[in-house]
Structures are given as C-alpha cells and as structure tokens.
Amino acid sequence: DTAVSQTPKYLVTQMGNDKSIKCEQNLGHDTMYWYKQDSKKFLKIMFSYNNKELIINETVPNRFSPKSPDKAHLNLHINSLELGDSAVYFCASSQDRLAKQYFGPGTRLTVL
C-alpha cells in the first residue's frame, strides 16, 4: 500500500487555467505539507497544515491554496496558472511537525 499518494502524476495545462493536485496519506499522520521543487532542484516548503493550524510560506503567491477535506487529505489548488508554476510538486506527511516526513511520488506540472 502506498503511504502517501498524489494524483495526477503528470499535469499539462494552459496558462491561465485553474487546476488541483490531490494528496492522500494512509499513515494516520496529523500534519501534511506541500513542497515545490524549483528549477535548481531545491525543495521549497509551501504549506504546513494540521487540523489546528495552517502555516504558509510567505513567498508563495496567493494563487496557491491548500484545501483539507479531512485529516488524510491535503489538496493543492492553483488559480490562474503561470509559466513559472511549472515544477514538480511533492506532498508529504508526518506524525507531528518535528517528526520525519514521508513524501509522495511527486506531480510534474507543465504550464504551456
């Protein structure tokens, strides 16, 4: 069984569209995250979320928003997609904020 799963694996879309990436974890973890792997292959935290608190990296544009329907899911919504949004996005989860994180397989987003 996959611990942290993301769908879709690949997403190709036009500039200006709105899209979502889904993330699910079956580990019973309390905290979930979204990361962006930038053009230099660095992993940059976008959001950290548990059922009590959302922490947002202030450098993330407000076109990006996390939505959590329940503890096991944290979806990433992106409005008005731009070329610079093309990247690989990773979801992760952990038992608490300081514990080791388990990563999903990544979603490669290409904006044309």
Added chain:
Amino acid sequence: ILNVEQSPQSLHVQEGDSTNFTCSFPSSNFYALHWYRWETAKSPEALFVMTLNGDEKKKGRISATLNTKEGYSYLYIKGSQPEDSATYLCASHGAGNMLTFGGGTRLMVKT
C-alpha cells in the same frame, strides 16, 4: 530567513570508500535537523531526525552527528556501495516552524 547549506555539491567515490558530507544551518531557534536520501526519479526518504546537541544516529553503514551550538551536521557513509548513489538532503526545522532544505550533496559511487 534560514540558510541551510550543504557541501560538497557533488562527490564521486570508488566502491568501498568511506565518505562524509556537511550540512550547516543557523544555530538560533533550532528545533530539529533532518537527513533524507533522494534517488533519481523517486521521492525523498527519511534517514534521521536529530534534535539534541551531540546526537549521533546510525542506520546500517550510514551515520550522522549533530552540533547545534555551531550549527552543523555530518553524514558518514562507510564502505560506499553503488546503491548508495543518490542525493543526500539535510533540512533544518527552526524559526517559522517550517522545514528548510539545503541544496543536497549528490553522491555517485563507481564500481
């Protein structure tokens, strides 16, 4: 802004060599230091999480140490094998309550 730096950026070693690399991080407002192993076309996989100054962790041939006062951690690999080839990432959990990753050290083990 946290600045987590890793050195070297890349490293080529022969099979059987032992090697080590460095992660430096701001020592103020420190909570935890993570090490991850990231193989090409896969997801990062957690190796260690360390919180206390002087912590040492070991997993098979891989070990890590932590110095929170001076802000550095070392990762050691004993007797490198081709399957150890990967990018090794460290990440510091500090002020802002978020994990900040370094750029990674790319290790290539040649037979």
